[in-house]
Amino acid sequence: xxxxxxxxxxxxxxxxxxxxxxxxxxxxxxxxxxxxxxxxxxxxxxxxxxxxxxxxxxxxxxxxxxxxxxxxxxxxxxxxxxxxxxxxxxxxxxxxxxxxxxxxxxxxxxxxxxxxxxxxxxxxxxxxxxxxxxxxxxxxxxxxxxxxxxxxxxxxxxxxxxxxxxxxxxxxxxxxxxxxxxxxxxxxxxxxxxxxxxxxxxxxxxxxxxxxxxxxxxxxxxxxxxxxxxxxxxxxxxxxxxxxxxxxxxxxxxxxxxxxxxxxxxxxxxxxxxxxxxxxxxxxxxxxxxxxxxxxxxxxxxxxxxxxxxxxxxxxxxxxxxxxxxxxxxxxxxxxxxxxxxxxxxxxxxxxxxxxxxxxxxxxxxxxxxxxxxxxxxxxxxxxxxxxxxxxx
Amino acid sequence: xxxxxxxxxxxxxxxxxxxxxxxxxxxxxxxxxxxxxxxxxxxxxxxxxxxxxxxxxxxxxxxxxxxxxxxxxxxxxxxxxxxxxxxxxxxxxxxxxxxxxxxxxxxxxxxxxxxxxxxxxxxxxxxxxxxxxxxxxxxxxxxxxxxxxxxxxxxxxxxxxxxxxxxxxxxxxxxxxxxxxxxxxxxxxxxxxxxxxxxxxxxxxxxxxxxxxxxxxxxxxxxxxxxxxxxxxxxxxxxxxxxxxxxxxxxxxxxxxxxxxxxxxxxxxxxxxxxxxxxxxxxxxxxxxxxxxxxxxxxxxxxx
Numbered sequence: 074x075x076x077x078x079x080x081x082x083x084x085x086x087x088x089x090x091x092x093x094x095x096x097x098x099x100x101x102x103x104x105x106x107x108x109x110x111x112x113x114x115x116x117x118x119x120x121x122x123x124x125x126x127x128x129x130x131x132x133x134x135x136x137x138x139x140x141x142x143x144x145x146x147x148x149x150x151x152x153x154x155x156x157x158x159x160x161x162x163x164x165x166x167x168x169x170x171x172x173x174x175x176x177x178x179x180x181x182x183x184x185x186x187x188x189x190x191x192x193x194x195x196x197x198x199x200x201x202x203x204x205x206x207x208x209x210x211x212x213x214x215x216x217x218x219x220x221x222x223x224x225x226x227x228x229x230x231x232x233x234x235x236x237x238x239x240x241x242x243x244x245x246x247x248x249x250x251x252x253x254x255x256x257x258x259x260x261x262x263x264x265x266x267x268x269x270x271x272x273x274x275x276x277x278x279x280x281x282x283x284x285x286x287x288x289x290x291x292x293x294x295x296x297x298x299x300x301x302x303x304x305x306x307x308x309x310x311x312x313x314x315x316x317x318x319x320x321x322x323x324x325x326x327x328x329x330x331x332x333x334x335x336x337x338x339x340x341x342x343x344x345x346x347x348x349x350x351x352x353x354x355x356x357x358x359x360x361x362x363x364x365x366x367x368x369x370x371x372x373x374x375x376x377x378x379x380x381x382x383x384x385x386x387x388x389x390x391x392x393x394x395x396x397x398x399x400x401x402x403x404x405x406x407x408x409x410x411x412x413x414x415x416x417x418x419x420x421x422x423x424x425x426x427x428x429x430x431x432x433x434x435x436x437x438x439x440x441x442x443x444x445x446x447x448x449x450x451x452x453x454x455x456x457x458x459x460x461x462x463x464x465x466x
Numbered sequence: 467x468x469x470x471x472x473x474x475x476x477x478x479x480x481x482x483x484x485x486x487x488x489x490x491x492x493x494x495x496x497x498x499x500x501x502x503x504x505x506x507x508x509x510x511x512x513x514x515x516x517x518x519x520x521x522x523x524x525x526x527x528x529x530x531x532x533x534x535x536x537x538x539x540x541x542x543x544x545x546x547x548x549x550x551x552x553x554x555x556x557x558x559x560x561x562x563x564x565x566x567x568x569x570x571x572x573x574x575x576x577x578x579x580x581x582x583x584x585x586x587x588x589x590x591x592x593x594x595x596x597x598x599x600x601x602x603x604x605x606x607x608x609x610x611x612x613x614x615x616x617x618x619x620x621x622x623x624x625x626x627x628x629x630x631x632x633x634x635x636x637x638x639x640x641x642x643x644x645x646x647x648x649x650x651x652x653x654x655x656x657x658x659x660x661x662x663x664x665x666x667x668x669x670x671x672x673x674x675x676x677x678x679x680x681x682x683x684x685x686x687x688x689x690x691x692x693x694x695x696x697x698x699x700x701x702x703x704x705x706x707x708x709x710x711x712x713x714x715x716x717x718x719x720x721x722x723x724x725x726x727x728x729x730x731x732x733x734x735x736x737x738x739x740x741x742x743x744x745x746x747x748x749x750x751x752x753x754x755x756x757x758x759x760x761x762x763x764x765x766x767x768x769x770x
Binding site for chain 1: 518520552556580581582584585586590591593597598599600601602606609610611612613614615616618619620622623624626630633634636637639640643644647673674675677678706709710711
């Protein structure tokens with residue numbers, strides 16, 4: 074994806090070509106355009122404030138989880154290793170960003186973006202640490218290690234209360250100005266004393282319900298998607314796909330399996346970390362109750378539903394899972410009757426949805442296309458890499 | 467001694483107590499087509515797996531001479547300081563104790579040549595049952611083969627640096643040429659799994675050639691092919707040899723072997739029993755015995 078605009082034009086063209094005379098394809102396009110339109114305009118839609126806030130809130134949640142799911146997709150969809158511990162990196166990212174952002178000297182413009190990046194880098198470092206001893210594992214064995222690592226991270230966070238607030242975690246985050254500096258964090262005098270018991274006055278400019286935060290998250294998602302599209306069509310991406318298809322012939326094709334696995338672990342953890350940090354600020358809560366095992370499972374559920382290895386699929390699946398999860402929280406009043414799905418039953422819906430999708434479309438909604446979509450463009454590149462021409466011509 | 471691109475010396479491989487082959491020595495001359503034949507279970511594929519770094523040897527040497535004047539023993543593990551530092555670090559110094567013990571030291575601190583290293587050195591191979599990347603397109607399969615000849619990393623791709631863009635266009639163009647070389651130019655956008663069997667074998671050769679090898683190992687390239695496909699394959703192997711790639715192949719199809727080989731090596735029960743031109747090997751009594759069984763002198767009474 075050298076040029077996002079050209080890519081979008083090409084997508085539209087392909088869709089229009091296949092949509093003529095195909096109502097399902099046409100509807101698909103209309104739905105996508107409608108959802109994208111609402112996603113982009115959600116915080117500024119001219120509708121009553123309470124609906125706008127709720128819609129923006131649901132979309133924001135979907136956007137942030139999409140970032141985490143795209144991170145997970147690198148290991149699970151591209152490299153082909155089942156990862157049940159993405160929550161570890163989301164958690165590390167969230168805690169790192171929160172703890173760092175709370176330092177009194179974090180007052181300069183752009184501080185918020187900096188802590189997001191540091192959260193991602195810290196998560197990536199742990200991705201490498203977890204990856205190094207697991208390079209030879211695959212399948213169920215790898216999945217068990219990732220699960221175990223996530224549990225270790227959770228238990229450490231829960232017990233090291235001097236740093237992480239223990240079971241309480243962190244609540245009520247400071248407010249930001251649009252440049253990402255805290256408006257009211259200056260009075261705070263150190264994490265050791267009051268971890269878990271912060272209290273800031275409300276009424277600042279930029280808390281997680283504002284359009285600034287919304288568009289920041291959307292921007293991060295767009296950057297993530299562009300990054301992934303670029304990686305997919307690169308030497309690195311091809312190495313990942315080759316490893317997923319067949320490790321032996323990938324390595325006899327000159328791919329250093331260990332190096333490329335490590336790169337995928339680091340990139341995966343990086344985006345999960347950034348997503349986790351955003352999620353912490355969005356929900357105004359960072360605690361081990363949010364970052365628990367089911368977090369990993371639900372993100373993975375979205376991945377399977379949408380189609381592993383495909384960005385469109387992953388984002389669609391995540392939007393369905395979390396969008397549905399939030400919509401099912403709503404109460405519907407008809408006269409005196411109140412229709413509401415029990416909170417515990419919401420997860421049953423996921424199970425049902427997953428079963429239905431797996432029966433009718435086992436590869437997910439938008440699986441990765443197998444044939445090249447760029448092959449018809451005649452390449453005018455320099456073929457100096459071709460080495461068999463010397464003697465025959 | 468004539469120069470050889472590959473020289474195997476006293477190579478031995480045991481799986482536990484089972485001896486795959488013992489004390490096998492042979493040479494592959496550059497620019498020639500050499501065949502490795504032998505009955506099933508003779509250890510042919512194991513030889514290939516050792517040469518390409520998929521297996522660890524038990525004993526012996528594999529000298530690979532990519533440039534013509536500098537043979538290196540690619541089967542010998544080498545001391546890698548970075549790896550050694552990592553081992554010491556991860557084991558929190560406990561690993562240092564292993565330095566005192568020769569076997570443990572070798573296991574922990576030395577790295578053997580992995581398949582990707584062999585490929586970068588200039589040894590490519592195909593497999594007995596074609597192992598393509600079925601999810602990828604035909605063109606992408608070949609592009610993966612060009613992996614070893616490019617340098618752009620993930621950061622280059624994310625930032626779309628000049629190096630990435632230049633290499634991508636070079637890879638795209640070169641991949642098309644390798645496809646054309648094996649006669650698959652029209653199938654570039656198909657999924658690899660959609661190809662016919664014979665085409666899949668040729669795609670595997672294209673992928674191996676794209677790694678730009680000095681030595682190409684083909685493991686039973688004609689297995690399961692009809693006579694027309696076999697003839698096409700013979701032409702392709704000759705064309706590859708003429709383009710400057712030394713070919714070393716395992717094959718059961720004697721017609722193909724005798725027709726294209728400059729030299730034939732025969733393995734039987736993990737032992738080399740013959741080595742020479744096709745004519746010499748065909749006349750060798752030990753080879754005839756291995757393939758057809760021994761002639762037993764008949765008894766007069768049975769005859770009656």
